[in-house]
Amino acid sequence: MRLPATTLLIPFLLRTASAHGRITNVTTPTGTIYQGWDPAHPQTQPQDLIAWRAANLGNIFVPPSQFNTSHITCHFNATPGAVYIPTVPGDVLKVQWNEWPASHKGPVLTYLAACPGSCAKSDKETLAWVKIDEVGWLNSSGADVLPLGGTWATDVLRANGASWMVKVPEALEEGSYVLRHEIIALHVAEEVDGAQAYPQCMNLKVAKGTGGEAKKLEGGVVGEKLYGIRDKGVLVNIHGNVTEYEIPGPKVWEYATEFKQPSE
Numbered sequence: 001m002r003l004p005a006t007t008l009l010i011p012f013l014l015r016t017a018s019a020h021g022r023i024t025n026v027t028t029p030t031g032t033i034y035q036g037w038d039p040a041h042p043q044t045q046p047q048d049l050i051a052w053r054a055a056n057l058g059n060i061f062v063p064p065s066q067f068n069t070s071h072i073t074c075h076f077n078a079t080p081g082a083v084y085i086p087t088v089p090g091d092v093l094k095v096q097w098n099e100w101p102a103s104h105k106g107p108v109l110t111y112l113a114a115c116p117g118s119c120a121k122s123d124k125e126t127l128a129w130v131k132i133d134e135v136g137w138l139n140s141s142g143a144d145v146l147p148l149g150g151t152w153a154t155d156v157l158r159a160n161g162a163s164w165m166v167k168v169p170e171a172l173e174e175g176s177y178v179l180r181h182e183i184i185a186l187h188v189a190e191e192v193d194g195a196q197a198y199p200q201c202m203n204l205k206v207a208k209g210t211g212g213e214a215k216k217l218e219g220g221v222v223g224e225k226l227y228g229i230r231d232k233g234v235l236v237n238i239h240g241n242v243t244e245y246e247i248p249g250p251k252v253w254e255y256a257t258e259f260k261q262p263s264e
């Protein structure tokens with residue numbers, strides 16, 4: 001199908017879209033709800049958040065020109081959450097975003113990093129991230145609907161009320177971990193430094209599992225080594241007939257548990 005000439009204007013128009021995102025809360029399988037970090041109300045938030053604090057007022061993004069800094073780890077000037085979500089391997093957490101605009105198509109990624117001691121005292125410069133889940137481009141459904149590009153992980157997230165289910169790997173060794181959940185919006189990613197990363201971090205304590213042999217989380221990379229400004233999945237044009245997409249970052253952990261989102 002031929003694209004209308006006005007397609008050329010779309011990236012420009014989308015750039016002005018100002019809706020952005022953050023995680024507002026996380027629900028455990030037993031229904032306990034933990035609040036996320038709200039950058040708009042730093043004074044009135046409880047001290048004992050599971051979420052990492054950051055300088056992300058306006059629910060802004062981290063641009064690719066910052067991918068080589070620790071700002072990409074858990075957002076700008078992040079500091080650790082004071083408490084954690086108690087979990088067991090196999091738990092599925094519902095991670096709720098405040099909203100997600102349709103135009104902001106792109107992958108949804110989740111990582112874990114093991115804390116040497118308490119995650120509340122962890123150092124974002126040395127946390128080694130292991131990817132446990134990734135969904136990128138899915139298919140061409142809706143490729144003729146603005147902003148084109150077909151169906152992405154973010155469309156699944158939107159279909160689920162701006163939420164994503166995150167499964168704690170069944171094989172994960174007990175311990176303290178930082179969970180890093182992220183959306184990368186690609187609506188202006190055809191320009192160098194145009195992609196938008198929205199990383200959000202929270203602390204977990206994973207109890208001993210009841211299944212088979214527990215695996216140590218190994219082979220992680222520090223935040224500033226996750227992505228490059230010119231990675232195939234970062235500097236990419238998604239306005240048109242997308243037929244494939246290479247999700248940026250390291251390979252998914254070999255012991256991660258496959259998990260499909262509702263309606264994926």
Ligand SMILES: *[C@@H]1O[C@H](CO)[C@@H](O)[C@H](O)[C@H]1NC(C)=O
Nearest residue numbers: 001002140143144241242243
């Ligand atoms: C998109 O590209 C594929 C593979 O090249 C082709 O089969 C399909 O017809 C194209 N669709 C549109 C809408 O251009």
Ligand SMILES: *[C@@H]1O[C@H](CO)[C@@H](O)[C@H](O)[C@H]1NC(C)=O
Nearest residue numbers: 064065066067068069193229
């Ligand atoms: C990070 O990347 C940006 C843009 O590519 C570059 O200007 C900057 O010098 C880099 N910073 C470091 C610390 O390498």
Ligand SMILES: *[C@@H]1O[C@H](CO)[C@@H](O)[C@H](O)[C@H]1NC(C)=O
Nearest residue numbers: 024025033035096097098099
């Ligand atoms: C969780 O976040 C959603 C989306 O922002 C909000 O609608 C809901 O009220 C929140 N729930 C709690 C218990 O904070």
Ligand SMILES: *[C@@H]1O[C@H](CO)[C@@H](O)[C@H](O)[C@H]1NC(C)=O
Nearest residue numbers: 138139140141151156263264
């Ligand atoms: C495209 O992916 C979405 C989300 O997974 C799914 O609901 C839809 O049925 C898929 N369309 C096709 C043609 O496979």
Ligand SMILES: [Cu+2]
Nearest residue numbers: 017018019020
């Ligand atoms: Cu935005």
